[in-house]
Amino acid sequence: MAIERLIKFTLVFTLAVILMGAYTRLSDAGLGCPDWPGCYGHLAVPSASHDLAKIETHFPQMTIEPEKAWLEMIHRYIAGALGLMVLAILILCIKHPHAPKKLPSFIAVLIVFQAALGMWTVTMKLMPIVVMAHLIGGFSLFALLLLLYLRLKPLRIPGGDSYARKLVPLALVSLGVLVIQIILGGWTSSNYAALACTTLPICEGNWVDNLRFAEAFSPFQGDHPSFEFGVLDYATRMTIHVSHRVWAVVTAITLILLALKLRYAQSNIMRNSGYLLLLLVIAQVGLGISNVVMNLPLGIAVSHNAGAALLLLTLVFINYALWRKA
Numbered sequence: 001m002a003i004e005r006l007i008k009f010t011l012v013f014t015l016a017v018i019l020m021g022a023y024t025r026l027s028d029a030g031l032g033c034p035d036w037p038g039c040y041g042h043l044a045v046p047s048a049s050h051d052l053a054k055i056e057t058h059f060p061q062m063t064i065e066p067e068k069a070w071l072e073m074i075h076r077y078i079a080g081a082l083g084l085m086v087l088a089i090l091i092l093c094i095k096h097p098h099a100p101k102k103l104p105s106f107i108a109v110l111i112v113f114q115a116a117l118g119m120w121t122v123t124m125k126l127m128p129i130v131v132m133a134h135l136i137g138g139f140s141l142f143a144l145l146l147l148l149y150l151r152l153k154p155l156r157i158p159g160g161d162s163y164a165r166k167l168v169p170l171a172l173v174s175l176g177v178l179v180i181q182i183i184l185g186g187w188t189s190s191n192y193a194a195l196a197c198t199t200l201p202i203c204e205g206n207w208v209d210n211l212r213f214a215e216a217f218s219p220f221q222g223d224h225p226s227f228e229f230g231v232l233d234y235a236t237r238m239t240i241h242v243s244h245r246v247w248a249v250v251t252a253i254t255l256i257l258l259a260l261k262l263r264y265a266q267s268n269i270m271r272n273s274g275y276l277l278l279l280l281v282i283a284q285v286g287l288g289i290s291n292v293v294m295n296l297p298l299g300i301a302v303s304h305n306a307g308a309a310l311l312l313l314t315l316v317f318i319n320y321a322l323w324r325k326a
């Protein structure tokens, strides 16, 4: 069916947009263009000398950095293309008598909201709550597109797999635990807390006595001309970082337990999902540790983001497959 192929392509494209967003953020290019939707009022990054002269007058505090501006604009263009794909999916679903209608409509609304969050990310100068919501919006879009794809497929577990069905509560808890870990990761990244702890396993110094949960998880951090590079003090960033690491232990244990239990499922599809989950958890923890010991190299940080997105997809699939009637 044309819709299924389009959704499959859109899923891969969404991952590309998420990774491009992570690459832009981690390259400190989020404010490469200080306005929205254009860049210094232009459709492409301006380079002509008369345009540059005008920019100096209209944006006196800004120095145009073409590389960063291009990263930001490419992210905006491909996100725009993704918006058009989601619109096409919605139209095809509305036309197709047996396709779901509510889910694609919700996805279309979500992508409009996601565009607004992209705008606020720039206009509110990388305010962490907005940056994190933008990251979560992208991940939600990715997960909902998979759900739509699965709704269009007649997926059934052969014979019902009564053993796997007993894992429904654990699979649901695993998804919840993972979502919390992703939110904590987004909060770590958007508050520039990645390098607050540089030793293993948890943090250096007398970290237990310096934890400040109220400040660390307050969604609003006052007025600042810009939130680029973070506005929180060391102890607060350390608390955010430590929370992400400690919850990583809870996440890894829960997901590995589910993966190991899935080994005894009767159906191949559930057993293989378990192996994939196990592989992804090990890779994700390895990438997280590499982030810390290697001082956040761009490639590793972007791969850590991709790992989180793929873990989410795997758990959405496992939950869906377990809930589906035989």
Ligand code: HEM
Residues within 6 Å of the ligand: 022, 026, 135, 178, 181, 182, 183, 184, 185, 186, 187, 188, 189, 190, 192, 193, 194, 195, 244, 245, 248, 249, 251, 252, 284, 285, 287, 288, 289, 291, 292, 296, 301, 302, 304, 305, 307, 308, 311
């Ligand atoms: C167990 C599963 C884990 C998941 C699902 C996860 C997820 C995430 C996510 C979604 C982000 C935000 C990425 C971004 O904004 O681009 C993040 C950031 C981060 N994670 Fe994890 N993480 C996990 C484990 C770990 C572990 C074990 C460590 C270290 C020991 C770690 C260290 C970090 C660091 C330092 C950042 C900030 C990187 C940055 O500034 O972009 N993570 N994590």
